[in-house]
Amino acid sequence: MTKPEPPFQSPEIAAVFAGFPAGVRPTLLAVRELLFAEARADSEVGEVSETLKWGQPSYVPTRANTGTPLRLGVAKTGEAAVFVHCQTTVVHDFQNLFPDAFAYEGNRAVLLADLNEERRAGLRMLIRSCLRYKL
Template sequence: MTQPTPPFQNDAVKNTFAGFSETVRPGLLELRRLIFDVAETENVGRIEETLKWGQPAYLTPESKSGTTLRLGVPKAGGYALFVHCQTTIIPDARAVFADAFTYDGNRAVLFNAQSEIAIAPLALLIAQALTYHRRNKKGPR
């Protein structure tokens, strides 16, 4: 497997991507690249790439502006972008984008290897996740 852009931050994540099947790895790498691209345009600071529950996870540790995004392979097949299920990210995306995505409840957007990713709406969904805490910060009471 060639080194993606940006390079993996640690061997555990690199090995996890290497373990994904050839069918889903390209799509997962595309999602990964999009997370880093959106993070740069949204000025959320450094993205930390680590593993959570054995899946590549993306956090905003310095700004703490966002909620964690994870990439993985759901039991039903294909691949997915997971968000924290207690956020409003998926319900908000469903309200705005309706049928642009296939959803798994309030926790994920599902993809299959044969379909193209709808980049523009997905970039907006990722931006919502990476800025979730910044946008939902409650003021003084």
Template structure:
């Protein structure tokens, strides 16, 4: 897979990443990279818009409207997380494939410990599912 490290186009998003605790920032940046890489390799997704929603970096498919928003953030319990819209089946579908090895927050998110190695090969399924959710 090509390593895509897109520049920040929105200074507010860049500031949000800079404000994350250093212990979580690397994991969040890895998830950000995964979102852009997966979008670039998934037909019909189009350009990814990176913005802030509820103060968290959020990823949308504004041109194709193929996907549901993904967000990145810091849960109250610490570490870092990726969030999907809780009224979709994105996380329940992912959990059906990968029931073990992840810390799920219901149908809302997956939590990771700071410094943890991310199973990017598995998480790619989650991201692709979110980016193509409305094409089902």
């Protein structure tokens, strides 16, 4: 596995990424990089913590009352996925904007079969929505 940017915040998180199936690992690493880039670009978001929740890498701004956590993992279908808290409106709102560009798992996950440029742009919006959810 190539060295991630930024470096993983713990060996446990590195191990989880190393354990992801080879077919989804590059996509999940790309989403992780987008997430940190979006956080750095937004002065209201600031730093992001990277922890494990339910065995999945989880990301949330360290600044209180800023965002809602998002997790990276593998969906039941075997695709890379971004998971969000099911009681937020993040996935619902995102699905209204991109009804056909992504597949969805209820109100909790956006599935990522691949990341072409159009999907990367949409994914940036999803990430910003999570990072700024409480602002």
